[in-house]
Amino acid sequence: RYFHFCKLPGRVMGIRLLRFTSVVIIVLLLVAGALTALLPNIKDDKLPNLRREPKPQSQSALDSFTLIMQTYNRTDLLLKLLNHYQAIPNLHKVIVVWNNIGEKTPEEMWNSLGPHPVPVVFKVQSVNRMRNRLQNFPELETKAVLMMDDDTLVSAHDLAFAFSVWQQFPEHIVGFVPRKHISTPSGVYSYGSFELQNPGFGNGDQYSMVLIGAAFFHSGYLEDFQRQPEAVYALIDETQNCDDIAMNFLVAKRTGKPSGVFVKPVDIRNLEKDTNSGYSGMWHRAEHLLQRSYCVNKLVSIYDGMPLKYSNIMISQFGFPNYANHKNKM
Amino acid sequence: RYFHFCKLPGRVMGIRLLRFTSVVIIVLLLVAGALTALLPNIKDDKLPNLRREPKPQSQSALDSFTLIMQTYNRTDLLLKLLNHYQAIPNLHKVIVVWNNIGEKTPEEMWNSLGPHPVPVVFKVQSVNRMRNRLQNFPELETKAVLMMDDDTLVSAHDLAFAFSVWQQFPEHIVGFVPRKHISTPSGVYSYGSFELQNPGFGNGDQYSMVLIGAAFFHSGYLEDFQRQPEAVYALIDETQNCDDIAMNFLVAKRTGKPSGVFVKPVDIRNLEKDTNSGYSGMWHRAEHLLQRSYCVNKLVSIYDGMPLKYSNIMISQFGFPNYANHKNKM
Numbered sequence: 001r002y003f004h005f006c007k008l009p010g011r012v013m014g015i016r017l018l019r020f021t022s023v024v025i026i027v028l029l030l031v032a033g034a035l036t037a038l039l040p041n042i043k044d045d046k047l048p049n050l051r052r053e054p055k056p057q058s059q060s061a062l063d064s065f066t067l068i069m070q071t072y073n074r075t076d077l078l079l080k081l082l083n084h085y086q087a088i089p090n091l092h093k094v095i096v097v098w099n100n101i102g103e104k105t106p107e108e109m110w111n112s113l114g115p116h117p118v119p120v121v122f123k124v125q126s127v128n129r130m131r132n133r134l135q136n137f138p139e140l141e142t143k144a145v146l147m148m149d150d151d152t153l154v155s156a157h158d159l160a161f162a163f164s165v166w167q168q169f170p171e172h173i174v175g176f177v178p179r180k181h182i183s184t185p186s187g188v189y190s191y192g193s194f195e196l197q198n199p200g201f202g203n204g205d206q207y208s209m210v211l212i213g214a215a216f217f218h219s220g221y222l223e224d225f226q227r228q229p230e231a232v233y234a235l236i237d238e239t240q241n242c243d244d245i246a247m248n249f250l251v252a253k254r255t256g257k258p259s260g261v262f263v264k265p266v267d268i269r270n271l272e273k274d275t276n277s278g279y280s281g282m283w284h285r286a287e288h289l290l291q292r293s294y295c296v297n298k299l300v301s302i303y304d305g306m307p308l309k310y311s312n313i314m315i316s317q318f319g320f321p322n323y324a325n326h327k328n329k330m
Numbered sequence: 331r332y333f334h335f336c337k338l339p340g341r342v343m344g345i346r347l348l349r350f351t352s353v354v355i356i357v358l359l360l361v362a363g364a365l366t367a368l369l370p371n372i373k374d375d376k377l378p379n380l381r382r383e384p385k386p387q388s389q390s391a392l393d394s395f396t397l398i399m400q401t402y403n404r405t406d407l408l409l410k411l412l413n414h415y416q417a418i419p420n421l422h423k424v425i426v427v428w429n430n431i432g433e434k435t436p437e438e439m440w441n442s443l444g445p446h447p448v449p450v451v452f453k454v455q456s457v458n459r460m461r462n463r464l465q466n467f468p469e470l471e472t473k474a475v476l477m478m479d480d481d482t483l484v485s486a487h488d489l490a491f492a493f494s495v496w497q498q499f500p501e502h503i504v505g506f507v508p509r510k511h512i513s514t515p516s517g518v519y520s521y522g523s524f525e526l527q528n529p530g531f532g533n534g535d536q537y538s539m540v541l542i543g544a545a546f547f548h549s550g551y552l553e554d555f556q557r558q559p560e561a562v563y564a565l566i567d568e569t570q571n572c573d574d575i576a577m578n579f580l581v582a583k584r585t586g587k588p589s590g591v592f593v594k595p596v597d598i599r600n601l602e603k604d605t606n607s608g609y610s611g612m613w614h615r616a617e618h619l620l621q622r623s624y625c626v627n628k629l630v631s632i633y634d635g636m637p638l639k640y641s642n643i644m645i646s647q648f649g650f651p652n653y654a655n656h657k658n659k660m
Contacts, residue, residue, distance in 0.1 A: 152660075157533055164532075165643065178648070178656065194654045202494075203487055205649020262648065262656065270660045312648040313495065314656055318508070318592065319535020319642065324524045326508065326592065326644055330482075330600045 064092035065144035065163060065216060070133035072099040073279040075106060077271050078150050082110075085148070086117050089160050092142045094120040097135075099128045130282075131236045131243045136222045143170070145222065149213035151281055155267035161317045162263045166216035169261050173251055175215025176265040178207035181296050181308055189300065191245070191292040199310055206310035209248040210260025214268065217251070224250055231302045235295060241282060242295035249299045249307055258311035266321060394422035395474035395493060395546060400463035402429040403609040405436060407601050408480050412440075415478070416447050419490050422472045424450040427465075429458045460612075461566045461573045466552045473500070475552065479543035481611060485597035491647045492593045496546035499591050503581055505545025506595040508537035511626050511638055519630060521575070521622040529640055536640035539578040540590025544598065547581070554580055561632045565625060571612060572625035579629045579637055588641035596651060 067085055071078045078096065086094060098105050105122035121139050125132045133147065144166060146159065154176060166174040181189045182196055190196065199206045225247065236243045251259035272281055282288060300306050318326060397415055401408045408426065416424060428435050435452035451469050455462045463477065474496060476489065484506060496504040511519045512526055520526065529536045555577065566573045581589040602611055612618065630636050648656060 160532060161534075161642070168643070176658075177660075194649060194657065198649065198653065202490060203650045204491075204647050205653055207648060264646075264656055265658055268658050268660055312491070312650070313498070314646045314648040316594075316644045316646060317534050317642055318537060318644040319524060319528065320533045323528065323535055326594055327524065328506075328595055328598050330507075330598055 061092060061141045062143065064090045064142050065146045065166075066092050066140050066142045066219070067094045067146045067148060068097065068133055068137070068140075069094065069148050069150055070097035070099060070130075071150040072128060073277050074150050074275050075100070076277065077275050079106065080271070080274075081148070081150065081153060082120065084153060084156075086120070088156050090163055091118050091146075093118050093139065095137055095139055096120060096122045097133045098122050098124045099132060101125065101128050129237060130240045131233065134222060134225045134243055134247070136219075136226055140219050140222070143219055144216055145219050146216050147212045147214075149281075151270055151272045151275070152214050153269040153271055154214055154265060157317075157320070158263070158265045158267060161320070162216055165261065165263055165315055170218055171251075171255050172258070173210045173212060173215050173217045173248065173260040174263060175210040175212065175217075175260065176263060176268055177211040177214050178260065178262040179209045179211060180205070180207045180310070181209070181306075183306075189293065189296045189306070191289065191296050201310060202312075204312055206312050207260065207262055208252075208258065208308040208310050209245060210262055212244040212247050214265075215260070217247070221247065221251060221254075224254065229302055232299070235298050235302075239291045239295060241288065241291045242299075245292060245295050246299060249303060252309055253303060253307040256309075258309040260311070261313065261315065262311070263315045266317075391422060391471045392473065394420045394472050395476045395496075396422050396470050396472045396549070397424045397476045397478060398427065398463055398467070398470075399424065399478050399480055400427035400429060400460075401480040402458060403607050404480050404605050405430070406607065407605050409436065410601070410604075411478070411480065411483060412450065414483060414486075416450070418486050420493055421448050421476075423448050423469065425467055425469055426450060426452045427463045428452050428454045429462060431455065431458050459567060460570045461563065464552060464555045464573055464577070466549075466556055470549050470552070473549055474546055475549050476546050477542045477544075479611075481600055481602045481605070482544050483599045483601055484544055484595060487647075487650070488593070488595045488597060491650070493546055495591065495593055495645055500548055501581075501585050502588070503540045503542060503545050503547045503578065503590040504593060505540040505542065505547075505590065506593060506598055507541040507544050508590065508592040509539045509541060510535070510537045510640070511539070511636075513636075519623065519626045519636070521619065521626050531640060532642075534642055536642045537590065537592055538582075538588065538638040538640050539575060540592055542574040542577050544595075545590070547577075551577065551581060551584075554584065559632055562629070565628050565632075569621045569625060571618065571621045572629075575622060575625050576629060579633060582639055583633060583637040586639075588639040590641070591643065591645065592641070593645045596647075 067088075069078070069081070069085075082094065082096075085091070096105070105124060107122050110116070110120060110122075121137075123132075123135075123137065123139075144163065146163070148154070158176065162174055162176070166172075179191065179193055180196065180199065181191055182199055183189060194205055198204065199208075228246070228250065232246050236246060248259040285291075316325070397418075399408070399411070399415070412424065412426075415421070426435070435454060437452050440446070440450060440452075451467075453462075453465075453467065453469075474493065476493070478484070488506065492504055492506070496502075509521065509523055510526065510529065511521055512529055513519060524535055528534065529538075558576070558580065562576050566576060578589040615621075646655070
């Protein structure tokens with residue numbers, strides 16, 4: 001007799017079982033498929049970043065900035081500030097310019113206390129120079145730089161707002177500390193703040209510089225700084241001061257406009273008194289302000305003219321912190 | 331004998347006299363020339379404007395602005411305000427848009443109380459329309475327009491500063507009254523001020539319009555306004571409202587940026603309560619705000635999209651009125 005599967009009880013049972021099993025398997029696969037289709041949506045709600053952006057950097061280099069912080073003899077403040085600044089919105093990376101020559105960086109300790117929101121790079125320097133922070137660091141990937149002194153705390157709200165302002169004024173130094181120069185009939189310039197006379201262009205005061213120790217500026221200016229006359233480097237090295245004044249000259253000369261845009265900070269603090277190192281900043285030296293006036297005049301001679309321009313624009317954030325901070329009597 | 335002039339005593343005397351006279355004349359001319367060269371310098375110090383600019387207008391059309399003020403049923407306020415505004419720095423001319431149909435303008439009285447610092451033109455209208463003030467007046471010579479409501483007093487200091495800000499942002503409406511629209515899940519927009527929820531882009535509030543009843547803008551936008559779709563005119567005429575919202579739509583669409591830049595006024599007052607006419611402004615009508623929300627939605631349909639963009643930039647004057655108004659705790 002020929003082998004017909006229908007007639008074979010054992011095999012018939014086997015086939016039915018096979019069919020049944022196949023159906024069960026297909027049904028299970030469909031159910032599994034359905035579940036898989038549902039599952040990513042739940043995952044999306046919970047962990048969007050992990051799914052979408054590459055793991056180490058969650059910020060596109062176009063919409064974020066690099067914090068460059070130079071440090072000397074205030075590692076306790078540095079670490080306190082790093083805890084704060086590492087979590088600022090739109091931060092891409094931190095570059096710490098390590099001016100503590102011969103001393104180990106806190107990199108090991110930093111790593112042992114990870115993970116951290118963004119990469120932090122410790123750039124060990126060979127000489128303790130003020131202008132070390134103005135190098136064109138290869139680690140710098142973003143268009144924007146946020147430069148902070150290692151004793152200055154600016155709130156995240158202020159930084160987020162100032163960054164958005166910088167994005168609207170990318171060729172300017174957008175920051176929190178305005179200063180000015182004034183002319184005198186002798187032609188000699190003097191440097192100062194609001195305690196100096198107003199420059200006399202209409203009502204009120206004017207500023208002609210925004211200090212880079214708490215400011216956003218375009219990373220291209222670091223490139224430009226590498227091409228400054230030797231005399232500029234010599235001046236900064238001689239005074240261990242004035243790198244910020246030099247940057248304002250550079251920007252003003254380049255743009256033909258006021259170098260800075262002043263954003264009025266809501267919460268900016270100097271943590272100097274909180275350091276255990278006993279080291280107080282350069283600006284406490286007796287000659288500090290006189291040096292800065294000296295630098296202004298030297299730079300005018302190097303630039304063969306005064307490129308700094310005045311501005312009286314003061315920017316604040318509409319409706320923050322007080323949602324009616326623009327209300328008027330009308 | 332031949333006629334030789336050397337031999338004729340009378341003629342010789344005549345020639346010597348002629349030579350002498352010529353020398354005297356030449357010397358006098360040289361002295362006069364020297365004096366003329368000296369004279370302008372002295373004149374310069376004392377009366378620069380009269381020497382350089384044509385007499386009736388002492389403001390160049392490039393560095394000055396035209397005030398356009400529409401008026402209806404509040405001539406007492408108009409005249410009070412004109413006395414104030416006629417003396418604002420950098421004002422070129424005033425154009426009064428006379429919406430009091432059939433009523434004589436106060437031109438005679440105005441002239442009898444002259445001279446005035448600038449020319450004032452009374453433009454008699456044939457129909458009382460809100461959008462009359464948005465005509466492209468032939469008398470308009472300046473790039474900048476200052477538009478003011480006929481019940482609003484802004485200090486000269488505020489106006490001088492805001493004009494300088496407009497010169498830095500000439501494609502924007504630079505003014506003192508910010509407003510916003512908000513979206514709702516239904517897609518229907520609503521109009522309001524800070525009492526409405528924040529639009530939700532980061533911290534704080536945002537504005538998407540600056541009202542033209544107290545603002546500087548480029549006179550080119552009046553030209554552009556003449557080319558708006560009929561539906562826009564119909565909307566403004568139907569509501570006797572919303573010409574300012576329409577202008578913000580126009581500017582935002584044109585620039586692709588936020589239409590306005592808000593300058594926080596130090597001293598802005600509504601003089602409405604001071605009028606003897608008993609007439610109170612349109613904004614007291616019960617339906618005023620609802621109309622404005624209605625206008626926003628109508629304009630979105632006319633524009634086939636929402637061109638308005640948000641901004642949170644609030645500009646104040648550095649060091650004025652308080653010379654240390656930017657001081658911080660650092």
